[in-house]
Amino acid sequence: MDKTALALVIVGAVNWGLISLFKFDLVAWIFGGQTAFLSRVVYGLVFVAGLWCISLLFRNWNEHSEA
Numbered sequence: 001m002d003k004t005a006l007a008l009v010i011v012g013a014v015n016w017g018l019i020s021l022f023k024f025d026l027v028a029w030i031f032g033g034q035t036a037f038l039s040r041v042v043y044g045l046v047f048v049a050g051l052w053c054i055s056l057l058f059r060n061w062n063e064h065s066e067a
Contacts, residue, residue, distance in 0.1 A: 001052070002052075002056065004049070005048075005049040005050075005052040005053050006049075006053060006056075007049075008045055008046050008048075008049035008050075009046065009049050009050055009053050011027075011042075011046060012046035012049070012050065014026070015027050015046075027039050027042050027043065
């Protein structure tokens with residue numbers, strides 16, 4: 001789940017970078033506009049993934065380093 005959430009957060013970060021630099025919304029372009037159903041699903045998944053990644057800040061990293 002962590003890697004999936006991180007991948008979605010990266011997608012969101014790249015999309016926001018493109019919006020800020022070039023006024024180009026990659027997600028909207030791929031899925032047919034900002035109000036298209038699939039675009040809204042992707043935006044929602046990025047939002048949930050961002051919330052999930054907040055938990056990464058508060059985890060005990062020692063228990064994960066053994067894997």
